[in-house]
Amino acid sequence: MGKEKVAIIGSGNWGSAIAKIAGTNASQQTDIFDASRIPMWVFEEEVNGKKLTEIINETHINEKYLPGITLPENIHATSDLDEVVKDATAFIFVLPHQFLGKAIESLKGKITPGSKGVTLIKGVDVSGDDIRIFAGTIEKELGISCSALSGANIADEGKSIRSISREVETKYFAAGKFSGMRIHGLTGLNEVAEIAPFFVKKRLSDTERRKMERCGGSCSIVEDVAGVSLCGALKKFALTGLKVHFYEDIVAVAAGFVDGLEWGDNAKAAIMRNGLLEMKHFCLEFFENVKAETFLQESAGVADLITSCIGGRNRKVAEAFVKTGKTFEDLEKELLNGQKLQGVATAKDINTFLKSKNRVEGYPLFEAVYQCAFEGRDVKTITKNL
Ligand SMILES: NC(=O)c1ccc[n+]([C@@H]2O[C@H](COP(=O)([O-])OP(=O)(O)OC[C@H]3O[C@@H](n4cnc5c(N)ncnc54)[C@H](O)[C@@H]3O)[C@@H](O)[C@H]2O)c1
Numbered sequence: 001m002g003k004e005k006v007a008i009i010g011s012g013n014w015g016s017a018i019a020k021i022a023g024t025n026a027s028q029q030t031d032i033f034d035a036s037r038i039p040m041w042v043f044e045e046e047v048n049g050k051k052l053t054e055i056i057n058e059t060h061i062n063e064k065y066l067p068g069i070t071l072p073e074n075i076h077a078t079s080d081l082d083e084v085v086k087d088a089t090a091f092i093f094v095l096p097h098q099f100l101g102k103a104i105e106s107l108k109g110k111i112t113p114g115s116k117g118v119t120l121i122k123g124v125d126v127s128g129d130d131i132r133i134f135a136g137t138i139e140k141e142l143g144i145s146c147s148a149l150s151g152a153n154i155a156d157e158g159k160s161i162r163s164i165s166r167e168v169e170t171k172y173f174a175a176g177k178f179s180g181m182r183i184h185g186l187t188g189l190n191e192v193a194e195i196a197p198f199f200v201k202k203r204l205s206d207t208e209r210r211k212m213e214r215c216g217g218s219c220s221i222v223e224d225v226a227g228v229s230l231c232g233a234l235k236k237f238a239l240t241g242l243k244v245h246f247y248e249d250i251v252a253v254a255a256g257f258v259d260g261l262e263w264g265d266n267a268k269a270a271i272m273r274n275g276l277l278e279m280k281h282f283c284l285e286f287f288e289n290v291k292a293e294t295f296l297q298e299s300a301g302v303a304d305l306i307t308s309c310i311g312g313r314n315r316k317v318a319e320a321f322v323k324t325g326k327t328f329e330d331l332e333k334e335l336l337n338g339q340k341l342q343g344v345a346t347a348k349d350i351n352t353f354l355k356s357k358n359r360v361e362g363y364p365l366f367e368a369v370y371q372c373a374f375e376g377r378d379v380k381t382i383t384k385n386l
């Protein structure tokens with residue numbers, strides 16, 4: 001069998017952070033990967049009068065979405081999806097979820113049979129009363145096996161690592177570093193094990209492993225794909241609680257509301273607890289094969305909820321929503337420099353789904369986030385019915 005050729009679909013904040021990990025790890029495992037050139041699909045735009053693809057290929061820095069971080073030289077930015085897909089056998093999907101559908105349409109019929117994928121996309125794919133995780137959408141639409149990766153990781157936080165240790169920064173920036181991540185195989189552990197080397201540094205020396213563990217880092221493979229994917233999607237829902245759609249962090253939106261209201265840490269902890277319970281109940285009610293322990297034990301569960309509620313974009317924008325009275329749409333443009341807010345959109349998707357099932361009242365925090373974001377409900381009432 002030939003070597004795996006990696007392709008990265010997406011190049012935002014997280015997409016660029018993952019490109020750094022994937023480019024580095026692939027080049028250290030050349031018995032598995034053809035790492036000479038890893039294409040990264042970029043939605044083309046001009047930054048200071050120059051194409052973003054040209055900036056990335058000349059400076060090896062994504063100046064717009066992950067400034068200050070140097071990508072490996074084998075990462076090649078291109079806006080041509082056909083170039084990305086050509087010869088690739090291992091796909092990393094890391095787009096904001098609202099753009100995945102169009103990318104899938106462009107990829108259909110072009111992917112090498114037997115290829116595999118891993119998705120880092122948060123959110124859920126809702127159509128009427130049908131709901132699926134994006135790993136499932138990719139498998140169905142593209143006919144490839146797809147795993148899911150999620151965990152308590154925020155891309156920008158990697159910047160602070162450099163001041164602690166250059167070596168740790170180089171090896172564990174973003175995904176590995178001080179945090180945890182989990183890779184979940186939808187179609188079975190074998191496929192996961194095959195794709196996992198992008199992220200799991202199988203060949204860590206004992207010294208490297210000890211260093212990473214001292215920093216609290218971990219990366220492991222578990223089987224509960226749906227549980228992990230859904231944790232990512234629903235937490236934004238619960239944490240922030242704005243007028244946003246729920247992306248990965250509906251809960252992060254709710255947490256941001258609490259910060260905006262200056263209700264304090266006790267209230268925020270209570271909202272996070274309620275959010276976690278709703279996430280868990282939702283997943284157990286509507287998805288098969290979700291394990292209850294995923295929510296507490298895995299990085300994608302409570303740990304990711306905590307990091308999103310403390311340091312995420314959804315939290316930040318939700319706080320500003322309360323303090324300024326501006327719309328989420330305006331605040332996204334004003335505060336995120338092109339990055340996308342997903343918690344509000346997810347809140348809307350989930351609300352549509354719950355209405356179709358006549359189950360809205362079973363999820364009062366999700367409902368509150370949706371109504372505050374889209375129906376003008378007073379944010380101060382978010383604790384009603386909790
Ligand atoms: N940023 C993080 O720390 C983080 C952590 C974990 C998971 N995630 C998830 O990773 C996924 C990708 O997020 P991100 O942070 O890399 O993105 P981002 O929000 O930083 O960037 C937005 C991206 O969307 C692209 N884009 C804009 N308009 C587009 C269009 N019309 N079509 C296609 N692409 C377009 C932009 O070029 C940019 O690459 C999301 O599901 C997110 O929830 C992010």
Ligand SMILES: O=P(O)(O)OC[C@H](O)CO
Pocket residue numbers: 122151152153154236248249252304307308311312313314315342
């Ligand atoms: O910045 P947020 O709110 O999109 O959350 C960041 C990541 O999703 C954490 O996993």
